[in-house]
Amino acid sequence: xxxxxxxxxxxxxxxxxxxxxxQTSAYFGLIGREFLPAPIPSDAQSDKAxxxxxxxxxxxxxxxxxxxxxxxxxxxxxxxxxLSLLECRYxxxxxxxxxxxxxxxxxxxxxxxxxxxxLAISSAALSHALAKACSSGRMERCTCDDSPELQHxxxxxxxxxGDNLKYSTKLLKNFLxxxxxxxxxxxxxxxxxVNVGIRAVKSGLKTTCxxxxxxxxxxxxxxxxxxxxxxxxxRLLKFRYDSAVRVYSATNDATGETQLAGAHRHNxxxxxxxxxxxxxxxxxxxxxxxxxxxxGRPCAxxxxxxSLCCGRGYNTALRLTTLSCHCQVRWCCHVECxxxxxEEEVYTCKKH
Ligand SMILES: *[C@@H]1O[C@H](CO)[C@@H](O)[C@H](O)[C@H]1NC(C)=O
Numbered sequence: 387x388x389x390x391x392x393x394x395x396x397x398x399x400x401x402x403x404x405x406x407x408x409q410t411s412a413y414f415g416l417i418g419r420e421f422l423p424a425p426i427p428s429d430a431q432s433d434k435a436x437x438x439x440x441x442x443x444x445x446x447x448x449x450x451x452x453x454x455x456x457x458x459x460x461x462x463x464x465x466x467x468x469l470s471l472l473e474c475r476y477x478x479x480x481x482x483x484x485x486x487x488x489x490x491x492x493x494x495x496x497x498x499x500x501x502x503x504x505l506a507i508s509s510a511a512l513s514h515a516l517a518k519a520c521s522s523g524r525m526e527r528c529t530c531d532d533s534p535e536l537q538h539x540x541x542x543x544x545x546x547x548g549d550n551l552k553y554s555t556k557l558l559k560n561f562l563x564x565x566x567x568x569x570x571x572x573x574x575x576x577x578x579x580v581n582v583g584i585r586a587v588k589s590g591l592k593t594t595c596x597x598x599x600x601x602x603x604x605x606x607x608x609x610x611x612x613x614x615x616x617x618x619x620x621r622l623l624k625f626r627y628d629s630a631v632r633v634y635s636a637t638n639d640a641t642g643e644t645q646l647a648g649a650h651r652h653n654x655x656x657x658x659x660x661x662x663x664x665x666x667x668x669x670x671x672x673x674x675x676x677x678x679x680x681x682g683r684p685c686a687x688x689x690x691x692x693s694l695c696c697g698r699g700y701n702t703a704l705r706l707t708t709l710s711c712h713c714q715v716r717w718c719c720h721v722e723c724x725x726x727x728x729e730e731e732v733y734t735c736k737k738h
Contacts, residue, residue: 436460452561458525462515470511473620474504480690482670483677492675497575497664503627505576506583506661509558510619513587516554517613521547528553531611548610551591555584571635574646575662582661586622590614623661630661671696681737695735705732 439460440453453459474485483500487493493500520528531548562580594612599605633656636647648656656662673679681698685691691700707730710723 439464446563448563449561452557456525456527458519462519462524463512465519466508466512466515469515469616470508473511473616474507476617477507477620477624480686480694482680482694482696483667484683486678488678493677496676497572498667498676499627499630499661499663500667502575502579502582502630502661502663503623505579506586506623506626507620508583509562509580510583510587510623511616512561513551513554513558513584514613514616514619516557517549517551517587520550520553523547528557549591549613551588551611551613555588558584571644571646572664574644575633575664578646578656578658578662582626582659583623585659586619586626587613589622590618626659626661630663631656632666633662633664669696671698680735683735685733685735687731687733691733691735698736698738700733700735703732703734704729 436457436459437454440450443453443460443463445453453463471485471487478485494504495501516525519525521530523529528550529547531550531552591611591613593609595607595609597604597607631648633646633648635644636655637643638645646655646662648654648660648662668674668676670677671680673681680694680696683694685694685700687700706727708725708727711726713721713723716722
């Protein structure tokens with residue numbers, strides 16, 4: 387039944403799925419939210435639920451107060467944690483450190499490049515999730531983007547809601563309490579990396595316009611701001627991680643203030659877009675306080691196995707995988723597929 391797949395068993399199965407749905411669900415369901423849904427009425431029941439959620443999150447006193455104040459915030463915080471973790475795992479899927487955070491969380495207390503990435507991706511995810519929550523009506527205290535330069539009255543008329551990054555950035559800074567400028571080097575580094583994350587989201591904000599009128603005459607034009615999919619931000623931050631700058635503390639002779647200085651960039655200090663770190667990372671090859679090591683990690687034979695397995699070599703095993711094949715579209719919105727079973731080789735890093 388599957389002539390082009392050798393050593394393959396084939397089963398016939400009917401798969402029913404809606405083409406339209408499968409085409410629109412992308413990037414964790416977070417994009418394509420520019421059309422404002424009806425606001426969800428808040429009642430006493432859901433108010434209680436959000437207070438409970440605020441208690442369950444590890445927040446300080448000020449953060450708890452902000453959380454209780456807006457019924458949509460707790461859910462948005464959880465969404466941002468999920469988003470940053472998924473993206474971190476995705477971006478580090480072929481690295482020795484695969485974004486595993488189990489153990490005693492000691493990585494977050496150090497000054498590695500990985501620590502810098504974690505801070506930046508977390509603040510970026512929170513900024514992104516907040517802006518999306520505002521434009522989708524899930525937050526009580528903010529709505530659509532209201533930049534004066536856009537034709538917003540019309541935007542509202544057409545029901546298009548822009549992503550509100552201005553409000554979300556303000557709330558985020560308030561939430562993280564980064565207003566105080568600290569002299570502590572570590573606090574400066576953290577605050578710098580948090581801002582790199584926020585900037586990365588901001589750099590992906592695009593103005594999108596749509597024309598209305600008789601056959602494309604564009605008599606009425608509506609514009610709104612839209613964030614890039616979070617994968618784009620993740621990719622950008624991974625790129626920043628790869629070119630992160632090692633820094634140390636330096637005193638500015640003119641002002642007497644302590645500031646960050648780059649080790650290689652002749653006194654100029656890191657740029658606002660550079661991720662910065664304090665100390666070299668461990669190899670992440672063997673189990674340590676910082677990672678479970680790379681033993682057992684799946685790798686690609688010709689590309690990643692060499693570096694991922696740290697020269698220890700890899701095991702080869704056979705695995706059966708099922709996949710949809712010979713799909714055919716039937717009438718509207720139904721796809722009929724066969725399920726094919728294929729045998730493939732998988733490679734995993736050796737322990738010794
Ligand atoms: C990361 O690697 C470890 C060690 O091989 C593995 O146990 C863990 O499941 C991996 N985590 C992710 C998120 O892939």
